[in-house]
Each structure stands twice: as structure tokens, then as C-alpha cells.
Amino acid sequence: MAENLGIPVDEFDKYTNIEDRKSIVRNALSGKSHPLIFADNYETVSYELNDKSKEPSQNAIDISNFLNDNTPNNTSILLTSREKYNNLREELIDLEGLSEKKSMDLFNGLVAPDKLLKSPKNKKVKGLIQNLLKKTGGHPLSIELIAKNITSVEELEELSESLGAARVDRTASEERFKSLEACFGYTINKLDKALKELLPKLSLFKSPFPISAATEIFSVQKGDIINLYNRSLLTRIESENPGYLLYYIHPALRNYLQNKSDKNLEFEYREAFSRYYLS
């Protein structure tokens, strides 16, 4: 980038002062026509800044200050955030659940190609699925979990029962989130003992991890990780090395697992993490 902007790279590396670096980035942005800074999961910063019980980290302050006061006028900012108060004088778009039709489309797009469940002809099965999706309030991750984990009519009925009687309004954020947690609970309960124990341990990874890290640190099989991925309890991304995959737990599931976990897993596996990452 330094080259393309006419700034020698070795020259840029000499700037260790944060203000100098900000200035270089600001100038680079100014040279573009309409750059977009896209900040995903920005609640991580906002939660810190909004928490009155303790001082926010300097990183959180710097990031907020840069986005607020140091971006040039041509630069736009798009955030995704669980927090409504992000202090960037930004416009808010509150995301509702999917409509009933789109919920069904998502379910059919993700469910295994099973005659019983995919675009079902059987009225009873179709009714059960529609009813179940209404109880999620059209929440995409809930629908994905249902599609990837339900294999029989009995399970449909069982999950429907555990989600309660009422349909959830797709504008009701809290109810949708409760429904998602119920889906997490049901799906995890269905796992065998080894996977049930493994999942909270995987939430110790703070960033996407290679499969080898999980197998070495927790002494599990690759198949266990793939199994969790196939159930949408893990997400997979390609790393910067093409063909090299990394896994991670959706932030909502990680929070759920960390709230439920009563063991001090971090302490228990600290050494194993060090061994893996320092070797």
C-alpha cells in the first residue's frame, strides 16, 4: 500500500508513533474515492466503552477515537454490533427475523437432502417445521441449527416442546435470543458425552484455530471437530494460506458456553495451549 501511495514501505516502518501511523492511514484513505471501513462485531469495543464499572482499555479508546475523529470525510463506516450504543453518531438499522417464507427457504436450503424433511410433502411434517420456525422468530442461526441437527419427526416434536408454546415475534430481539439459546441447549444435549465435553473447551480459542491445535491441545480426533462443524456448532473459514482451514465458534455460542461452564477450563489447559503455540 505504501508503494502504491508513493510511500516507501521501509519509510512507513520507521513510524512507530501511533499518531504518525494514523496520519499515514488517513492520508491513504483521503486518496481514495469512497473507502469503506467495515467493523464486524463492534460490540466488543462498545461494551468496553459503555461499561461504567471499569476503565476501558486504551485499544478500545484508540479505535473509537480513530473512527470518530480521524477518518476523512470521504470514508464511510459500516458496523455490525449487538450493542445499540456504539457512540459513532451512526444511523441504526435494527435487524428483524426472517419472514415465515424466508425462514422456510433457509431451512430447506440447509437441511440434509432427506425426503422427510427437505421441502416436505407430508402435511404433518410441514406443519411441524413451520410451527418450529415460527418459534424461532425467523432467527437465522436458530434455523440453521434446527436444519443441521434435526433428523426425525420425533426430534421435531421434542425441540418444538422445548421451545415452548408461543410463536416469537420477529421484531422481538430478546425473545428471539432466548429461542436461540434453547436451540443451543437442545443441540448440545443431543451430542455424545465426548463432544459435549469438547465444545466448551473449544470456546477457549479466542480466534480461529487450525484443526491440529484442537486435536493436540485437547487430545481429540479430527472427526470430532468435523462433526461439530457439520452440526453448525463450529464455523469454518479459509486462512490466508489457500486451502488451509480454520475453525471458530460463533460469538453467540461462545458466550452461551462460557456462561454455562462452571469449570476453570482456561487454567486447566493453559499449559497445553502454551506447548502448542510455543512449539
Add this chain to the structure above:
Amino acid sequence: MFPDWNSSLEKIMQTMKVESQRESTIVDKLKNQIETSVGNIESALISSKNVQFKGEKEFFVGRKVYLDKKIKNAIKAPGFSLSIVGPGGSGKSQLAFKAIHQFEKEGIFDVVIPIYFD
């Protein structure tokens, strides 16, 4: 919890460098294809801009009102700030990815710098 500030800035610089390289690639492609048709050139330009974001899923449904109205209305001019908010698992990131791809194709942004928190 956060990416280190210096490394984040470097990431921005690297991303912009990749963007610039991408633009060079587009120009090369255009040169190679100029004898074919304008349509082919345009599609080459569009496909070159379709970079996958971290965690982007292949299957996406709905959200037409957000893509064609709510977000589109908010991003017309440079310098906007917009938050897509909602509880975990509501599809905020997937919607943002889709919107960015769509608006890049429409030529609204010339460079996108993703920063992933969490």
C-alpha cells in the same frame, strides 16, 4: 480481546495494498479481454471484486428490503456511519457481507477495509 492497534493499522495498510493489487489485476484482465466484448470486461471487473469475508456463508436468503431500501438509502454519499444491530445469530454480518458485495458491484465503494473484532 482486541486486535493490537498497530497491527490493525498494518492490516488496514495491507488490505489497501491488496485492493490496489486487485485493481492492477483488473486492469490486466481488461487489457486481455478488450477484444472480446464490453460485457465480458464488465463481468471480469465484477468477479475480481468478489472477495469472501471472514465467516461468509454460501447460502443467503431474504433481506431484500434491507439491501434495496434501508441500507441503500443510508449509504448514498461518502462519509456515512451505519450500524446493523441485533442479537447474536440474527445474521448481521451475513447481511453486511451481502450488502458490501452488492454495493461494490454498483461501484459505490472503491476500497473495503474489513476489521474483525471478537
